[in-house]
Amino acid sequence: MNSQTTFTQVTPSGRAAITTIVVRGPNAINVVADFFESASKKILAAGTINKILFGKWQAPLTVAEDLVVCLREINVVEIHCHGGTAACESISACLQSRGCVKTSWQHQTSNYYGGSAYCQDVWELVPLTTTRVTTQIALRHATGEIDRLLDDVRHEISSGKLASAAELLQPYICTYKLGRHIIDPFVVVIAGRPNAGKSSLLNAMTGVNRSIVNQQAGTTRDVLQYKTMIRGWAISFWDTAGIRTDAQTLEQLGVAKAEQAVATADLVIWVHDVTENWQSQVEQVERELDDINYLIVINKTDIQQAGDDLPSQIAVSAKTGEGIDELSEKIIERLMGGGEDQQTRPMLLTKSMDDSFKQWFGQLKANEIPTDLLPIGPPDHS
Known part of the structure; x- marks a missing residue:
């Protein structure tokens, strides 16, 4: 069991009117309670799950900050504060002074969803997307779209159907030249x-x-x-x-x-x-x-x-x-490269995965089993 208490800023400061910081870990309640005093004098404790508490955050040597906290579940506290960078930095400094470790929202999200190294790489791309279409594409990949495809490929390999496995990969071959444009604008x-x-x-x-x-x-x-x-x-x-x-x-x-x-x-x-x-x-x-x-x-x-x-x-x-x-x-x-729906068409979002697909496809066409795709169990679409 992880005994570390971490905090993550899950919405951006600066542009956002409200910023949300999530504190996770065994000391989450105690750390937040050290700096937060509710206007109603209610104490942040295990019995206040999903109850919204308005009050003030008192950092050392600063003016108290009005904000809202909510215990979402045991050991998970949300802090909703002013979206300005000063407020976020002040709260972050307070949490770090109590031993909390700052983690990226991508790290927290990838831990929640799990997934391969490819999924984790794509989580890093999500905040770099600039349109709804490209963000949706990145989120689908980050939450396992390609992992599920590769589960199907492994299933075909385990059944001895190497040609069918190659057919599943073929639509994705050399598609990074398109997929990279979820970040880089077309020129x-x-x-x-x-x-x-x-x-x-x-x-x-x-x-x-x-x-x-x-x-x-x-x-x-x-x-x-x-x-x-x-x-x-x-x-x-x-x-x-x-x-x-x-x-x-x-x-x-x-x-x-x-x-x-x-x-x-x-x-x-x-x-x-x-x-x-x-x-x-x-x-x-x-x-x-x-x-x-x-x-x-x-x-x-x-x-x-x-x-x-x-x-x-x-x-x-x-x-x-x-x-x-x-x-x-x-x-x-x-x-x-065609008129099909750009949101659902096959594409890969990292060059490393694009290179892997080309390698695997070539091996399967040569009737070889790629060692990276050795079957690890039946496809899981739960």
Whole structure:
């Protein structure tokens, strides 16, 4: 039995109006009682389980802090205090002065749910997610989604069905390139010739007049970045200088940065001006972007219609907003590698697990049993 008393801050300070600190262990009640006095003079004790007590926390040499405590179960006390960092730090110092050990909420949660080293690694990622979609994905993995899959794989192996075990792994092979984006935003580079309306398109996509818009070609000479969200995924749009071969010396610096951004992007949106001879340019651009994930966008349709011959291009007007919603859907579809539900599709969230899956899959396809996947019992889905 663990005789250590620990405390964990389970909600963030600073942004939160109220912060919750949980104290666990055999001395939890006594430690909290040393600093807390209820307004009703009731004593925090074993008989007060689930009773809310309002009162003051008196730290040495400081003004008493109004807060609420609640004994949730024997040896588990919740402290609900002001969300400011000063209050949290003061209470933490008091608890540590009585021998309590501070632990992370990830550590406490992973101990509660159990799970593999992969689950524990993913718990560390949860607070780094920035959208509801990515947080839900991380929580599913942290609470055992992949562990349960591997239980099924082991069950197939124990039945001698190595091919079936490999089939269970196959949808997850090389999916970390997607899974890493629960933390890292997708990089979408907006590129094209000067004055094609790239900056206007960025402003239309993000709803913010972030980029400088000017009729003079070559206005953008640096890479401007703006983060937004599409269907629950964080996107970092990069607005680049217009790419042309006859650029002046200063403009060439921007062109070089644009070409570098294109080479490293998750997706390139190549913008053409509908009023120019864009049809003749598309074929050349498609050849140059052959190894890159890209979309061709025909802009300024408020001035002139693009025509019906658009087999793979998207017509938009950055000025009026026409086609922007369709473009957003196409962007996320390209980034996700298909139109299936991004919340339920197979993916792995750490490179180490991605490498393991590739290794196990290769061994199973070669009719070998991976030593890491030796059966340890029937699948448990309780």
